[in-house]
Structures are given as structure tokens and as C-alpha cells.
Amino acid sequence: MNIQLLNQNISDAKTDITLLYVTEEQLQNSKHKKALKLAGFKAAGDTLCFLHTKNVLACGVDEFSAEAIRSVTTNAIKALLKTNYKSANVAIEDKTLIPALVEGFILGGYIFDKYLSKKEKPTLKNISLIYEKDDYKDAIKIFSDAVIVADATCFTRDLVNTIPEEITPPTLAKVAKKLAKENGLECTVLGEKELQEEKCNSMLAVGRASRHESKLIHLAYKPKNAKKVVSLIGKGLTYDSGGLSLKPGTSMVTMKMDKAGACGVLGMIKAASELKLDVEVHAFIGAVENMIGGDAYKPDDVLTSRSGKTIEVRNTDAEGRLVLCDVLDFAQEKVEADYMFDFATLTGACVVALGQYTTGMMGHSHPLMHKFYDSATASGELVAHLPFNKHLKKQLKSELADICNISNKPYGGSITAGLFLDAFIKEENKDKWLHFDIAGSAYTESPWDCNVYGGTGAGVRLMSDFLKSI
Ligand code: BES
Ligand code: ZN
Ligand code: ZN
Numbered sequence: 001m002n003i004q005l006l007n008q009n010i011s012d013a014k015t016d017i018t019l020l021y022v023t024e025e026q027l028q029n030s031k032h033k034k035a036l037k038l039a040g041f042k043a044a045g046d047t048l049c050f051l052h053t054k055n056v057l058a059c060g061v062d063e064f065s066a067e068a069i070r071s072v073t074t075n076a077i078k079a080l081l082k083t084n085y086k087s088a089n090v091a092i093e094d095k096t097l098i099p100a101l102v103e104g105f106i107l108g109g110y111i112f113d114k115y116l117s118k119k120e121k122p123t124l125k126n127i128s129l130i131y132e133k134d135d136y137k138d139a140i141k142i143f144s145d146a147v148i149v150a151d152a153t154c155f156t157r158d159l160v161n162t163i164p165e166e167i168t169p170p171t172l173a174k175v176a177k178k179l180a181k182e183n184g185l186e187c188t189v190l191g192e193k194e195l196q197e198e199k200c201n202s203m204l205a206v207g208r209a210s211r212h213e214s215k216l217i218h219l220a221y222k223p224k225n226a227k228k229v230v231s232l233i234g235k236g237l238t239y240d241s242g243g244l245s246l247k248p249g250t251s252m253v254t255m256k257m258d259k260a261g262a263c264g265v266l267g268m269i270k271a272a273s274e275l276k277l278d279v280e281v282h283a284f285i286g287a288v289e290n291m292i293g294g295d296a297y298k299p300d301d302v303l304t305s306r307s308g309k310t311i312e313v314r315n316t317d318a319e320g321r322l323v324l325c326d327v328l329d330f331a332q333e334k335v336e337a338d339y340m341f342d343f344a345t346l347t348g349a350c351v352v353a354l355g356q357y358t359t360g361m362m363g364h365s366h367p368l369m370h371k372f373y374d375s376a377t378a379s380g381e382l383v384a385h386l387p388f389n390k391h392l393k394k395q396l397k398s399e400l401a402d403i404c405n406i407s408n409k410p411y412g413g414s415i416t417a418g419l420f421l422d423a424f425i426k427e428e429n430k431d432k433w434l435h436f437d438i439a440g441s442a443y444t445e446s447p448w449d450c451n452v453y454g455g456t457g458a459g460v461r462l463m464s465d466f467l468k469s470i
Contacts, residue, residue: 003105003127005098005143007136015128016085019076021059021069032056046072048079057088066100067449070380073104074450080124081109087126095139099146101129103380106150107450107457112161148274149464153457156260156267160443160455164239164256168212169287172236172262176217176285179266183273186220200326202305203286206319209243209296210289216327217285218334219266221273226280228470231337232269232463233327235320235344236262236287243290243316244298251348257455258320260442261343262287264459271464279467284331286323290316302401306330307424310401318405320346321417325424332426339368339470340433342421343459349413350386351440357448358382359458360437362418364430372434372466379461380449382441386415393419414439 006013020032027033027043032051036058041049045068047060059076061068080088092098105127113119131139159167159175167175173189180187192213195204200216207214217236237258241247247255262285269283297303301313306326313322324342331340350360359376361369361383369385376383392412396419398404403423407416418435425433441458444451 001109001122001127002125003102003129003147005129005131005140007131009132010089010091010130013089013128013130015087015089015126017055017057017080017088019057019059019088019090021061021064021072021090023061023063032058046075048072048075050079064094064097066097066380069097069100070104070450073101074108077105077109081122084123086123087128088124089128089130091130091132092139095131095133095135095142098129098139098142100380102143102146102150103450103461106147107153108452110154110157110452112158112454114162145275149271149461152267152271152274152464153460155270156263156457156460157455159263159266160257160260162256164289167256167259168238169207169215169236169289170213172238172259172285172287173215173217176219176266179270180219183221183270185269185273186222188218190216198306198330199304200306200330202303202311202322203288203326205297205301205303206243206290206322207288209291209293212238212289215287216330217283217287219269219283221269221281223276223278223280225278227278228338229280229282229335230467231282231284231331231335231340232265233324233331233340233342234262234265234283234285235259235324235342235346236285237320237323238287238289240290240317240319241292243319244292244296245316246292247317254443254445257443258345259287260345260438260455260458263455264343264438264442264457267457267460268463268467271460272467275464275468277467279470281467282331282335282337284327286327288319288323290319305424309403309423312398312401312404314404315406318417320344321420322405324421328421328424332429338432340429341436341463343436343438345439345442346437347414347417347439349417350437353386353414354384354440356440356444358384359441359462360384360386360414361434362386362388362415362437363434364388365432365434368431368434371469372462375462375465375469379465381458381462383462386418388415388419388422392416396420396423
């Protein structure tokens with residue numbers, strides 16, 4: 001499906017069908033009022049009505065907000081993909097709504113059919129956004145940036161959706177190398193030998209029972225006049241069986257998505273480089289598979305992390321933090337960043353706390369978190385702050401080692417996981433760091449907004465907006 005922005009009169013546009021966005025108020029003055037009324041159309045949010053003989057698809061909105069446009073455009077593209085129209089157009093009055101339209105069309109129309117023996121080929125080939133006004137140059141910049149970010153989100157979704165037999169730590173490293181080659185990024189991959197030299201014992205323990213070698217992937221986008229340096233750290237559990245603290249069968253299904261943090265940071269650095277942002281971006285990925293076997297790491301083990309801190313393992317299913325603590329330590333030593341953000345499908349508790357759609361945000365800098373609230377609103381992702389406190393921190397105390405990998409209480413699990421990571425953030429970096437728990441937001445089995453079944457690409461739109469803003 002091709003999407004373009006054209007600077008022409010809507011009356012000159014030659015397409016099979018025109019999308020008409022209407023509020024109930026506008027409906028009253030519409031030339032299609034009679035036909036739409038006959039069809040029973042009410043211009044409430046998210047409603048659709050085809051007037052096939054008039055080549056019109058009416059899309060109802062409550063208001064002309066990005067949220068409403070993105071949502072109804074998602075419905076519209078899903079409906080259009082089932083029709084035999086070859087091309088569609090939509091006239092745009094307000095250029096600030098272009099990203100919402102692009103997201104609706106590209107993200108809402110996203111199809112992952114890799115594993116279908118018969119792939120359905122939609123008839124719809126072209127979507128034209130028609131912008132009649134003079135400031136077309138500004139509009140085309142907004143449009144192309146939005147396409148870059150939406151495509152990067154789909155890139156992340158494709159990776160998350162790919163099965164764990166195909167995306168293993170070594171193949172994820174190959175994906176990163178390919179991206180580096182295509183986008184002019186630097187790429188270094190550490191295998192288990194190098195990880196041993198780096199003393200990443202905590203990360204290595206998690207991957208020990210896997211037949212796939214653990215990898216630490218480092219990508220860098222270094223533009224000439226970078227104003228800031230940002231490190232992005234991603235949890236890349238290509239499969240999380242839970243390890244010896246084995247997950248129940250039903251909880252294990254979907255755990256291919258435990259690599260969504262890693263796939264997300266790949267999408268973010270892809271977007272940053274294609275947007276040609278003047279920000280230096282580093283992506284650090286801990287790619288590991290958490291399995292069972294004779295050499296699996298165990299509850300009762302004590303691991304010495306890269307930082308030197310010792311960790312008592314009481315649950316091998318709390319493995320993400322054991323990978324991230326070494327990657328965070330590595331990242332802090334290798335790059336002196338202005339900001340450091342990690343993305344991880346870290347805890348089921350985050351889904352309990354915030355629901356399936358919202359990313360949990362944790363850290364020490366409230367001004368920085370406020371910036372992310374703005375980016376969330378601007379990008380259409382949902383983010384909420386989960387507060388640290390010193391009392392929950394005490395629950396990670398171990399009688400045997402410096403810290404325990406799980407809390408001694410069954411409450412506040414996403415915060416205690418965040419506090420575990422915090423123990424590995426150097427004092428001078430505390431205010432530069434935020435942790436994003438995307439356990440709920442990274443994957444969905446029921447479509448919502450422009451997210452269809454499977455990986456959502458959580459974090460890519462959010463981080464792209466933040467990186468643009470600094
Ligand atoms: N990958 C899971 C977290 C997860 C759960 C992500 C559900 C997405 C959906 C993580 O490694 C995990 O298993 N965490 C445990 C921690 C517990 C043992 C303290 C959890 O959430 O149960
Ligand atoms: Zn786990
Ligand atoms: Zn996990």
C-alpha cells in the first residue's frame with residue numbers, strides 16, 4: 001500500500017473513493033446528508049458508512065482531534081482493505097492532523113501474514129492525502145516524518161511477531177547488523193566469550209540453558225553536529241519460558257514478545273537515523289533466551305553482576321532485570337549519555353497496575369517524566385508514572401547477597417523491578433535515566449486504537465517524539 005501527500009485541488013483528485021470525516025454538526029450541512037441519514041449513519045466517534053454509488057466513505061468523529069482521527073482512520077482502512085477499491089483519497093484542512101491520518105492508515109492497516117499459507121492480497125494500492133493550502137512544504141515534512149515513524153513502528157511489530165525459532169539472540173544480532181548497514185549505523189556484537197571478558201555474569205546465567213548464544217548488541221547513530229547523546233537499552237528475551245521457575249503453560253504463550261524492548265529500541269534508532277535528527281543515539285540490547293535444562297541457572301544461585309554487586313536468585317522468571325542490570329552497567333561505562341532510557345516487558349504486575357495499554361514509567365527526574373507525558377500525548381501512546389519509594393526498596397534486601405532479584409512481598413511488583421534496575425544506575429546518572437515497563441503495551445491480542453493483533457511497536461512513536469523535542 002502506497003501513501004502520498006498531494007498538493008492539488010480535491011476536485012482534481014482521481015480516485016475510486018473519497019473519505020469524508022464528519023462530526024454530527026457537519027453532517028447536518030453535508031450534501032450527502034439525505035443518503036447518510038437513509039443509511040442510518042450517525043456521525044459519532046469511530047462510525048463508518050459507505051455510499052458506494054457516490055464513491056464516498058463517511059467517517060464519523062466526535063471532534064477533530066488526533067485521537068479521534070487516528071481511531072476512525074483505523075476503522076476505515078480495515079474496511080477499505082476488504083473492498084475492491086484500488087485507490088482512496090482524503091482532503092486535509094489542518095496539517096497538524098496529518099500524523100494521526102498516517103498512523104491510522106499505516107498502523108491500523110498493518111497486516112502480519114508471514115505464517116499464512118494463503119496470503120490475501122488487498123485490492124487497495126494507493127492512498128492520497130490531498131492538501132490544498134500554500135504551506136505544502138511544511139505539510140510534506142510533517143507527512144514524511146510521520147511515515148518514517150509509522151514504518152519504524154511496523155518494523156518493530158514485524159520483529160516482535162516473528163516466532164522464537166526464527167528470532168533468537170544470534171538472528172536478532174543479524175537483524176541489527178542489517179539495519180546498521182542500511183542506515184549507516186555503527187554496530188558491535190558481543191558473544192558469550194566477550195561477555196565473559198566483560199564479566200556480564202548475570203546476563204550470561206540467564207542464557208546458559210539455551211542452545212542459542214547470548215548476544216549484547218550495540219548500535220550507534222552518530223550525526224555530525226549532535227546536540228545531545230541518548231542511550232536506549234532494550235530487554236531482548238527472544239523467549240521467556242520462566243526458566244526453572246517455569247511459567248504455567250497459558251502464561252508462556254505470547255512470551256515471544258519478551259523481546260519487544262529490544263525490537264522497540266531497534267525501531268527507535270531506525271527512526272532517529274531516518275529522521276536525520278541531530279541527536280546521537282546508542283541502542284544497547286541484551287539478547288538472551290530463558291530456558292530450562294541441566295545447566296540452567298537456579299533459584300538459590302548467587303550471581304556476581306558486571307557492576308560487582310552480587311544478586312541472590314530466588315526466581316528465574318525475574319530474568320529481565322538480571323539481563324538489564326549488566327547491559328545498563330555496560331552502557332553507562334561505554335557512553336556518557338545525557339539521557340538513558342530502558343524499555344522492557346519486565347513485569348506482569350505492570351499490566352495489573354495500569355491495564356493492557358499503558359506503559360509504566362519510572363525514575364527519579366520528575367521534569368523528565370513530564371516531558372514524556374507531553375510526548376505521550378503528542379504521539380498517541382499511553383504512559384503513566386509509577387512512583388518509587390524507599391520502603392519498597394527495602395523489600396529487595398537479601399540475607400545472602402547484596403540484593404535479591406525479587407521482592408519479599410507480592411505487591412508493587414513493577415516498582416520493585418524498577419528499583420532493582422535503579423540499584424545499577426550510577427549516582428551521577430540517576431536523573432538522566434528512566435525505565436519504561438512495556439509488558440502491557442507492547443503486545444495485544446485484542447485490537448485497540450491503531451494497534452492490531454500482536455506487537456504494537458510500543459515506545460517507537462513515544463521516543464521519536466521525545467528525540468525530536470530535544
Ligand atoms: N517477561 C515477564 C513479564 C511479562 C509478563 C511480560 C506478562 C508480559 C506479560 C517477566 O520476565 C516475568 O516473568 N516477570 C515475573 C516477575 C516475578 C517472578 C517477580 C512476573 O511478572 O510474574
Ligand atoms: Zn520472566
Ligand atoms: Zn521476561
